[in-house]
Amino acid sequence: MTSLDDLAARARSLVREGHRALLGITGGPGAGKTTLAEHLVAMLRPTPPEGLPAREWVAHVPMDGFHLADVELDRLGRRDRKGAPDTFDVAGYAALLRRLREDEDDVIYAPAFERDLEQPVAGSIPVPRAARLVVTEGNYLLLDQGDWSRVRPRLHEVWYCDLGPEERVRRLVSRHEHFGKDRDDAVAWVLGTDQRNADLVATTRFRADLVIPDAVIRSVGASAEASG
Template structure:
């Protein structure tokens, strides 16, 4: 098991440019053991954009195989399971993920650093998880994981935070975030009306849950200040 995570500092520590975030991530490598950096925030805030930009910069500094990526999206329950549970119309809520599988993977990253860890990915076109689509190599001393509920206090998600070296919360103007989400749903097949309805009925209640975890983060990243687009 990993050593205890650092005590969270108050989220009023607002991060600056991307360079400062890269430096902060690199500073985690001073620890002897593998470290997992968590990036969280509400749906549509830009977690994937930040993770991808950060990983690109870290790989440029450390090498392609020195950094791993574990998106939480791969732990979506498949539609067949959501249909069985009667939860397909709430896809994306905390109980529509395999939290046990996600926690087990995080633990393996710490407990089995000398083994390749395979993890599910998520196919956006299909809106379905894909088994063993991702691999995290033993050479990856730093792993970036991202997802909505990394700081959630219950439902099994409370087991995540002790497995993270730090947790960063991505913040963005709510109106901008909702517009980005609507465009994303349209891009993957919903009509404009259906996309707006899904955002209000499903995404926004989830966003409210995530927003309550903001003050538990080590750092709040104001994505608009970094000049990054949506991801």
């Protein structure tokens, strides 16, 4: 896979005979998962497979909406490592994926993650019955520990974003600064909590159906920066 066009064609091919397909995109923190998912969905919307309605046929459902709220992280004593595997409602995420795959509801509502607030917001993302391809992305889609092991069986394919560590760290520091951390705190968080999570995610790389190389991820990121 050498371009976004190639990835779009592969994603479209997952939809067979009208059945709903679930595509996962994973990788470490800052690896470009969300940017890739958003670009892929925007590219696919106007070009549905034959017989499917434009726009509504593809949906984006991030895993980050299943972050536990800060008040719960405080109660559990886990707020200082927010983003680790045990700071998510993974059972809730797995249940949502099951509902999406069973495809029995007229509309399914998913939570979003509001980065300005650093909090999940329930009922923010509607997935209509017309959505035949659902793209979801998050760090731990290939993790086989605890309830995370329930995630991979519900996805038809999972792609791994293999962005180089220097660029990934640069992006993360910039993101944390953008959302309010000062430079020193941002660097400390990225090299501490984020890096521990990235190291764990890297151990799942071999389970991916497709590894997306650094060059492709950088090209998508550059396109996003130019347009945004």
